[in-house]
Amino acid sequence: MSIRPIRVVGDPVLRTPCDPIGEITDGVRGLVQDLIDTVDDEGRAGVAANQIGVSLRAFSWNLEDHGIGCILNPVIVELSEETQDGDEGCLSVPELWFPRTRSAYARCVGTDVDGNEIELAGDGITARLIQHEVGHLDGALYIDGLERSVKKQALRQIRERL
Template sequence: MASTRPRIPGSSGTVHPVIPWAEPVLGAACAPVTAFDSSLERLVEDLYATMYAHDGVGLAANQIGVGLRVFVYDCPDDEDVRHLGHLVNPVLLEADGVRVPGEEGCLSLPGVRASTVRWDRAVVRGQDLTGAELEIEGTGFFARCLQHETDHLDGGVFLDRLTGPRRSLALRRTRRSVWYHPVS
């Protein structure tokens, strides 16, 4: 008899190490996905498994060393509504509303957090595992997540959005981290 239980995202995935900041794959724009096949399904499963294992709310493919435009999320908004999904070939269409500072961290920058200004609303267009078009709108913390993960796929991290003393302090914390080994 077939199970009627919904499959838990990531339950069949492999947990990968998260690539630390300063690795070249994190600083380059990711390539679009062109094959919607079992390899893409496996990548999404692995992203979920890795995100959950590292207690994240979002994870981009380049954070596990895969330079493709894919990210997953399991993130609440400011009303504590859970948003669970994935986006293939996402593009940030709109980021507007109020600019809100909020503490932000990143699995590729463990232990480094900083108040980062983001838009309170974001709309991202992409595709699902079959190639069907999706458009996701988020507000509050979920909008922050959508912007953060899209930034990763464009070759950026939240540190790039910091200025002045906040940026200096975050970079100093990064350089003092045990995981930091700059690429020569």
Template sequence: MADEPDIDEREDDEDDGLDPEAVARRQAAMERIVRMGDPVLRTVARPVEGFDGELREEVRWMGQLMHDALGVGLAAPQVGISHRLFVYRVEQDSPIVAVINPELEWTGDETEIGDEGCLSIPGIQVEVERPVHVRVGGLDEHGEVVHIEAAGLEARVIQHEMDHLDGVLILDRTSKDQRKAAMRALRDREAGQALA
């Protein structure tokens, strides 16, 4: 999966090819995203009950934030909202999909290890093993039933975002060695920022 964009987060190197306005939008978007360490990321999100204009605005805002942050998925807990809701878009030109109160209906037996990043843990990538095929049921922002059968990157994105709704991060799904290396990198980065 090395040629595919990271889950949640596209590579930081992409900033190099962006115009200054896009870089500024990305930086502003990243400031709105909750970082690892915030308790909302470790909390099981509450089901969405009201399907109204406020919810549709939340979905629109999250989609725009995900787009500006150069992400491929974003879950409500990542913006500090304890809702069982996520948005994603695997292809840059595809419409943004919102899935509310998702339920994993089926996973295939075949699994694949792939690199994943996360907007809530910027700059960190770890290997995560996930089923290659999934079927998810839920609702869209209008309260209409949706069923999504996905494979490959789309299946990985969906599973990653559903993990966020249950308080699970990619560091919980990787090997002990990769988790240690990621935590060391995060500590080193924080120490470097403190000295700057």
């Protein structure tokens, strides 16, 4: 399999909610391998399937505390009321970082490539990643949830780069 190119803001696949994965076929197994290969590149923490042009509900992660993995049909089942603030970036909005508030803790469940139920949970960067990647699968970008004045600035900077 291979490292796939990342789709960037403006590509309609990023704004389309992804379809659930039904049967785990050879095509799905290939997608999982491509997601793992693509996230296993320097400076990458997570990659959603639509970021590589595939409108299916799957994302991969590369986190120090959780290693490298992939989850199919993830559903966020828990978010803390406590929040965290911090700059957030995205491979699909290259080289731009903006302050974004997220829940401090998140937990999602889904399946692995063998159909076994798995969970990804944590605080800090793990919580941010879960919310960010599931957002992608829902057709959202992290800039959608920015504070109004910051979002205005972000959209201006994105337009300047296109």
